[in-house]
Amino acid sequence: MTAVLPALALPAGGSPFAGADVCRHAGLTLPPGTRRPGFDDDLWDFTDVTGLPASMPLAVRRFDFTLVTSPRWRTVAKELIFAMLAPRHEAVALLPRAARIPVHLRTAYARLGEASRFLNWLAGQGVSSLGEVGSHHCETYLFHRRHVLDEHGTVVGERSPGTRRRAAQVIIDLLNYGELFTADRPDPSLRPWGGATATAVAEMPSGRGMNKTPPLSDDILRPMLAAALYLTAAVGPHAAILNQQVREADQQWGRSAPGEFARTSRAPAAEITRLLDRHRHDGVPLPMLPGYLVTERLAAGWAPGDPLLAVGLNTLARQAGISQFSLQWLTELRGPIEAAVSEVGVQEMFARDAALIGRADGQGQVPWTPPLHRLQAVALVGVARTAAAAVIAAVSGMRACELMELQVGCRLPLEEPLPGLARYRLAGKLVKGQPLGGTRDEWVVIEPAYQAAGLAGQLRDAPADGDLLFGRIAFNIRYKWFRNWVNGPSGQRLGLEPIPDYPVSLRALRRTLAIELAYRPGGVLAAKFQLKHIAAATTEGYASRPGGAQAELLAEVNQHESERNLALLWDEFRNYQNGIMPARPGARELTDFFAHVDEKLDPAEAPAAKVQRNDREIRSLLTKRASVLHLGTANYCWFTDPSRALCLRLAGDQAGDKPLIGMCDSARCPQATHHPCHRPVWAEHTESTKTFLGQLGRPQKTERKRLEAEYDRAVRVLARIDEAAASGEAE
Ligand code: SF4
Numbered sequence: 001m002t003a004v005l006p007a008l009a010l011p012a013g014g015s016p017f018a019g020a021d022v023c024r025h026a027g028l029t030l031p032p033g034t035r036r037p038g039f040d041d042d043l044w045d046f047t048d049v050t051g052l053p054a055s056m057p058l059a060v061r062r063f064d065f066t067l068v069t070s071p072r073w074r075t076v077a078k079e080l081i082f083a084m085l086a087p088r089h090e091a092v093a094l095l096p097r098a099a100r101i102p103v104h105l106r107t108a109y110a111r112l113g114e115a116s117r118f119l120n121w122l123a124g125q126g127v128s129s130l131g132e133v134g135s136h137h138c139e140t141y142l143f144h145r146r147h148v149l150d151e152h153g154t155v156v157g158e159r160s161p162g163t164r165r166r167a168a169q170v171i172i173d174l175l176n177y178g179e180l181f182t183a184d185r186p187d188p189s190l191r192p193w194g195g196a197t198a199t200a201v202a203e204m205p206s207g208r209g210m211n212k213t214p215p216l217s218d219d220i221l222r223p224m225l226a227a228a229l230y231l232t233a234a235v236g237p238h239a240a241i242l243n244q245q246v247r248e249a250d251q252q253w254g255r256s257a258p259g260e261f262a263r264t265s266r267a268p269a270a271e272i273t274r275l276l277d278r279h280r281h282d283g284v285p286l287p288m289l290p291g292y293l294v295t296e297r298l299a300a301g302w303a304p305g306d307p308l309l310a311v312g313l314n315t316l317a318r319q320a321g322i323s324q325f326s327l328q329w330l331t332e333l334r335g336p337i338e339a340a341v342s343e344v345g346v347q348e349m350f351a352r353d354a355a356l357i358g359r360a361d362g363q364g365q366v367p368w369t370p371p372l373h374r375l376q377a378v379a380l381v382g383v384a385r386t387a388a389a390a391v392i393a394a395v396s397g398m399r400a401c402e403l404m405e406l407q408v409g410c411r412l413p414l415e416e417p418l419p420g421l422a423r424y425r426l427a428g429k430l431v432k433g434q435p436l437g438g439t440r441d442e443w444v445v446i447e448p449a450y451q452a453a454g455l456a457g458q459l460r461d462a463p464a465d466g467d468l469l470f471g472r473i474a475f476n477i478r479y480k481w482f483r484n485w486v487n488g489p490s491g492q493r494l495g496l497e498p499i500p501d502y503p504v505s506l507r508a509l510r511r512t513l514a515i516e517l518a519y520r521p522g523g524v525l526a527a528k529f530q531l532k533h534i535a536a537a538t539t540e541g542y543a544s545r546p547g548g549a550q551a552e553l554l555a556e557v558n559q560h561e562s563e564r565n566l567a568l569l570w571d572e573f574r575n576y577q578n579g580i581m582p583a584r585p586g587a588r589e590l591t592d593f594f595a596h597v598d599e600k601l602d603p604a605e606a607p608a609a610k611v612q613r614n615d616r617e618i619r620s621l622l623t624k625r626a627s628v629l630h631l632g633t634a635n636y637c638w639f640t641d642p643s644r645a646l647c648l649r650l651a652g653d654q655a656g657d658k659p660l661i662g663m664c665d666s667a668r669c670p671q672a673t674h675h676p677c678h679r680p681v682w683a684e685h686t687e688s689t690k691t692f693l694g695q696l697g698r699p700q701k702t703e704r705k706r707l708e709a710e711y712d713r714a715v716r717v718l719a720r721i722d723e724a725a726a727s728g729e730a731e
Pocket of ligand 1: 632636637638639644645646647648659660661663664665666669670671672
C-alpha cells in the first residue's frame with residue numbers, strides 16, 4: 001500500500017534569495033569592476049574571486065545551473081548552494097540542520113555537480129516532484145552511483161567511498177535545507193538510511209586505513225631525481241637563454257607588424273637579396289621549416305628534390321621586414337635563394353652552435369642540445385620547468401596546491417646561522433585547511449631546490465616578482481613528457497639513465513620524502529615539521545585519536561626499516577660468501593656470525609628442495625641480526641651490547657638503549673663495520689680533509705694536528721676496506 005503524501009506547503013512569493021549578490025552574502029571579494037554573480041543568474045562566475053588557490057581549475061570556478069534540466073529544480077539547486085555558501089543569511093540561520101560554516105567554493109562546486117546528477121536522474125526515473133522521492137529512490141540512486149555497470153547493465157566494478165558519500169550527502173542536504181526551497185521540496189518525514197550520516201552510509205574508512213599513496217621505489221626515484229637535477233643544473237641555464245631567444249624571435253619575426261600586409265604583386269627583390277647577402281657574409285644558414293610543414297608542402301605538390309623544400313620562406317620574409325612570403329615571388333627570387341642555400345645551407349632556427357656540457361654519465365662532453373625548431377625549443381624549456389618542479393617537490397614535500405602558489409622571487413635571502421652553513425628558504429603559501437587566500441609560510445630546502453626555483457623563474461616568459469612560478473600545472477602529464485624526453489634520443493644523447501615507466505605524482509613524491517625523513521633519528525617529528533603536519537598531529541594526539549597517524553606512520557616506517565635492514569644484511573651475507581669481507585673494528589664478529597649461518601646451511605643436511613629451504617632459513621637466521629643494524633653515514637652499527645657502544649661511553653650514557661649515531665666514532669667502536677659501499681664516503685672525506693689541510697696557514701697548528709689525525713684515520717679505514725674486500729679475510 002502506498003501512503004498518501006501530505007500536500008507540500010510551498011511558501012507564497014519568491015525565493016528569499018531573489019536578487020541577492022552571491023559574493024556579498026558568501027563573504028567573497030571581487031576586484032572592482034568585475035561582474036558580480038547574482039542569485040537569479042543561471043551561471044555564477046567566481047573566476048576572479050580574490051584569494052582562490054592557483055591550483056583551482058577555472059572550470060571549478062564557474063557554477064552552471066543550466067546543468068539541472070528542470071527549471072523548478074534549478075531553483076532548488078540554486079537555493080541549496082546559496083545556503084551552503086551563505087549560512088549566516090537570515091533565512092538559512094533559522095534552519096536547525098543547516099551547516100553553520102560556509103563551504104569552500106570547490107566543495108560547493110562538487111555539491112552542485114552531484115545535485116545536478118541526482119535531480120536529472122530523478123527526472124529520468126519519471127519523478128516530477130521532490131515530494132515523491134521515497135527511501136527506495138535513495139537506495140536505488142546510491143546503488144546507481146556505487147556500481148560501475150557495463151553496456152548490459154551487469155555490475156563490473158565499484159566506485160570509491162568518496163563517490164558514495166557524495167551520492168548520499170546530496171539527498172541528506174536536500175532534506176536538511178528542504179524548508180528553504182520555494183519551488184519544490186522533499187517530504188520532510190523522509191529519513192533515508194535510518195538517519196545515518198553520509199559517511200556511515202558510504203562506509204568511509206575515515207582515515208583509519210593506511211595511506212593509499214605508495215611511495216616511489218628507489219629504481220624510479222633515483223634516475224628520475226638524477227635526470228631532474230642534471231636538467232636543472234647543467235641544461236637549465238642554457239634553456240633559460242634559449243627561452244629568451246624564442247621570445248625575442250617571436251617578437252621580431254613571429255607575427256606581422258601592425259598595419260603590415262603581404263604584398264602579392266611585386267617581389268621584394270631588393271629586401272630579400274640584401275638579407276641573403278647578409279646570411280652569406282656571416283655564414284648563417286637560412287631558416288629551416290619543421291618536418292610537418294615540409295610534409296604539407298609535399299602534399300601541396302612541391303617536388304621532393306626541390307632545394308627550397310625545407311626553407312622557411314615566411315621567416316625569411318619577416319627577417320627582411322615583410323609580413324609574408326608569396327609563392328608567386330619564387331619565379332623571380334628562386335635563383336638568389338637557391339644560391340644562398342647551396343652556399344650556407346638551411347638549419348633549425350634555435351640553439352645553433354650550442355655550448356658543450358659534461359654528459360650525465362661522465363662520458364665526455366656534448367653540445368647541450370642539437371639545433372632546434374621553435375616548437376622543439378619551447379618543448380625543451382617545458383621539460384626543464386618540469387624538472388625544476390620535480391626537484392622542488394621531491395626535496396621539499398610540497399603538495400600540488402603549495403607548489404602552484406610559489407611565486408617568482410620566492411627565494412628568500414640566504415641565512416647563515418653558523419659560519420659556512422647556509423640555510424635556503426622558499427617563501428610559499430599553505431592552502432589546505434587554511435582560510436581563503438591561504439597562509440604565508442616558508443619552506444626550508446636544500447640548495448638544488450633553491451636553484452631550481454631560481455631557474456623556474458628564468459624559464460617564465462617576462463618574469464616579474466609576484467607572478468606564479470609554475471601556475472596551474474598538471475604535473476602527472478608534464479612528468480610523462482619529461483620521462484619521454486629523458487628516455488628518448490635527447491636524454492640518451494646526454495647520458496641520462498632511463499626512467500622506468502611508472503606514474504609519478506606529487507603525492508607520491510611527498511609520501512616518499514615523509515618516509516625517507518622518518519627513517520632518521522627523530523625523523524617522524526622532522527617529517528611532520530617539514531611537511532607542515534603540526535596542526536594535524538596536534539589534533540590527532542590531543543583530541544579524538546591519540547597517536548593516530550603518528551603511530552601509523554611510525555609503524556609503517558619501522559616495517560620499511562626492518563625490510564631494508566634485512567635486505568642490507570642479506571647483501572652482506574652474499575658478499576661474505578663471495579669473499580668480499582667487511583673491515584674492522586667489528587668485522588670479525590660479523591664474519592663469525594655469517595660463518596655460523598653458513599654452517600647451519602650445510603648442503604649435506606639440506607633436503608631436496610635446497611634453494612627454497614636455504615632462502616627461508618637464511619631469512620630467519622638473519623632477521624634477528626638485522627634488528628640490531630643501524631645505518632651510519634659511513635658505517636654499519638651492530639648495536640648488540642650498549643656497554644660496548646663507544647658513542648654512549650663518550651656521551652656518559654651507559655644506560656642508553658639506542659646508539660647515538662650523531663656521535664659515532666666508527667673507526668674505534670667494536671660494534672662498527674665498514675663495507676665497500678662505504679668507500680665513497682671515506683674517499684670523499686679523505687679528499688676534503690686533504691684540501692682543508694692544504695689551505696691551513698702556518699699559525700693554525702692545533703687545527704693542523706687535528707686534521708692530520710683525521711686524515712690518517714680516514715686513509716687507514718680506506719686501506720682496510722680495500723684490503724678486506726680483496727683478501728677475503730675480515731680485517
Ligand atoms: S659508536 Fe657508532 S658503531 Fe659504535 S655503537 Fe655508537 S653508533 Fe654504533
